[in-house]
Amino acid sequence: xxxxxxxxxxxxxxxxxxxxxxxxxxxxxxxxxxxxxxxxxxxxxxxxxxxxxxxxxxxxxxxxxxxxxxxxxxxxxxxxxxxxxxxxxxxxxxxxxxxxxxxxxxxxxxxxxxxxxxxxxxxxxxxxxxxxxxxxxxxxxxxxxxxxxxxxxxxxxxxxxxxxxxxxxxxxxxxxxxxxxxxxxxxxxxxxxxxxxxxxxxxxxxxxxxxxxxxxxxxxxxxxxxxxxxxxxxxxxxxxxxxxxxxxxxxxxxxxxxxxxxxxxxxxxxxxxxxxxxxxxxxxxxxxxxxxxxxxxxxxxxxxxxxxxxxxxxxxxxxxxxxxxxxxxxxxxxxxxxxxxxxxxxxxxxxxxxxxxxxxxxxxx
Amino acid sequence: xxxxxxxxxxxxxxxxxxxxxxxxxxxxxxxxxxxxxxxxxxxxxxxxxxxxxxxxxxxxxxxxxxxxxxxxxxx
Numbered sequence: 001x002x003x004x005x006x007x008x009x010x011x012x013x014x015x016x017x018x019x020x021x022x023x024x025x026x027x028x029x030x031x032x033x034x035x036x037x038x039x040x041x042x043x044x045x046x047x048x049x050x051x052x053x054x055x056x057x058x059x060x061x062x063x064x065x066x067x068x069x070x071x072x073x074x075x076x077x078x079x080x081x082x083x084x085x086x087x088x089x090x091x092x093x094x095x096x097x098x099x100x101x102x103x104x105x106x107x108x109x110x111x112x113x114x115x116x117x118x119x120x121x122x123x124x125x126x127x128x129x130x131x132x133x134x135x136x137x138x139x140x141x142x143x144x145x146x147x148x149x150x151x152x153x154x155x156x157x158x159x160x161x162x163x164x165x166x167x168x169x170x171x172x173x174x175x176x177x178x179x180x181x182x183x184x185x186x187x188x189x190x191x192x193x194x195x196x197x198x199x200x201x202x203x204x205x206x207x208x209x210x211x212x213x214x215x216x217x218x219x220x221x222x223x224x225x226x227x228x229x230x231x232x233x234x235x236x237x238x239x240x241x242x243x244x245x246x247x248x249x250x251x252x253x254x255x256x257x258x259x260x261x262x263x264x265x266x267x268x269x270x271x272x273x274x275x276x277x278x279x280x281x282x283x284x285x286x287x288x289x290x291x292x293x294x295x296x297x298x299x300x301x302x303x304x305x306x307x308x309x310x311x312x313x314x315x316x317x318x319x320x321x322x323x324x325x326x327x328x329x330x331x332x333x334x335x336x337x338x339x340x341x342x343x344x345x346x347x348x349x350x351x352x353x354x355x356x357x358x359x360x361x362x363x364x365x
Numbered sequence: 366x367x368x369x370x371x372x373x374x375x376x377x378x379x380x381x382x383x384x385x386x387x388x389x390x391x392x393x394x395x396x397x398x399x400x401x402x403x404x405x406x407x408x409x410x411x412x413x414x415x416x417x418x419x420x421x422x423x424x425x426x427x428x429x430x431x432x433x434x435x436x437x438x439x440x
Contacts, residue, residue, distance in 0.1 A: 012398040012399075015395070015398060015421060015424060016395055016397075016398060018424070019394060019395045019424055020394065022426045024424070024425040024426055025421075025423065025424040025425070026423060026425070027422065027423060028420065028421045028422050028423065028424065029422075
């Protein structure tokens with residue numbers, strides 16, 4: 001389609017002329033007409049006495065004509081750059097304390113071409129299985145996690161009880177500095193009594209027994225419980241908040257692009273809990289569209305009194321200790337040692353005496 | 366399918382009168398164009414559209430659209 005400008009005094013005559021020549025006019029304005037581009041040649045033949053000028057292209061032709069190819073090309077290049085970059089490994093974290101296992105993993109992943117500045121792989125499940133298969137004796141479990149341009153490899157090393165050591169002569173020793181509270185000895189010579197202070201490594205049940213001047217090393221068996229002391233420091237802020245769920249629910253379309261989340265909704269909830277209902281992922285682009293159900297949450301801030309802050313700090317300290325405890329272990333005694341005041345928080349130091357299993361072994365060579 | 370063909374390739378003469386607009390389908394030719402009247406021909410004679418500020422806004426070989434203050438349409 002093309003727009004033509006016709007001299008105003010001859011406009012109507014020109015329209016009539018076009019009509020006589022069966023030329024379609026798709027839009028007529030004051031002195032402009034829109035006609036088919038294919039009719040332009042015929043119009044040129046009949047326009048002789050009429051002042052007709054080409055104004056501009058309209059429709060798709062105009063869009064094509066005005067396309068900024070440099071802009072489109074740079075967008076494509078940018079997309080390619082983003083896609084390529086987001087699929088390249090820039091950092092590898094092997095999360096384990098065991099240096100030997102770390103080296104094994106480094107070698108293994110190199111074999112699968114997982115290295116810095118290489119492309120990410122898709123088949124991490126198979127790689128994980130193969131690494132475990134190749135290192136049965138060293139690795140219990142491995143997880144290769146793709147986190148953007150970083151690969152996190154979480155490794156759990158295998159701790160095999162040395163079969164050779166089972167049944168071997170050993171002593172039962174103290175795992176920590178403690179006051180002995182209970183000794184359950186099955187085999188061995190009990191060297192310590194209850195309510196005696198022992199240091200870490202002290203022999204409590206000896207595997208070396210003597211009978212009629214004959215000495216023999218055996219495997220000491222039993223367990224020892226002791227009173228262990230802990231100091232715990234906890235800081236609690238005066239400002240606290242509580243979260244309250246509401247009945248307000250809504251379904252929202254969520255677009256994840258790289259690490260950005262875009263919600264297609266007018267009234268966004270400030271605080272929300274969301275559940276994914278449906279999702280579509282793109283294989284080639286770092287984009288994901290999902291339908292999520294959002295539950296509005298109210299977060300209210302309050303200012304705690306000094307007493308409330310201290311009580312909360314005590315509670316948190318107690319929780320820290322309780323999280324460490326196993327069966328039959330408990331807090332015997334607790335005491336607040338000191339409290340330090342800061343501008344916005346209070347630091348509370350607590351003392352705990354804990355009834356705890358302190359059994360450890362030392363083998364007799 | 367027949368109905369679709371009928372709609373797409375309409376052969377009947379038709380005048381559709383809207384507010385300040387008149388659409389004429391299957392006319393023959395335009396005889397006169399003025400601000401006050403437009404004269405067209407069709408299968409059975411002439412159509413005279415009278416009014417003020419009459420302007421053509423679309424003119425295809427089988428369809429024409431006229432806008433303005435339409436006072437009368439004479440067949």
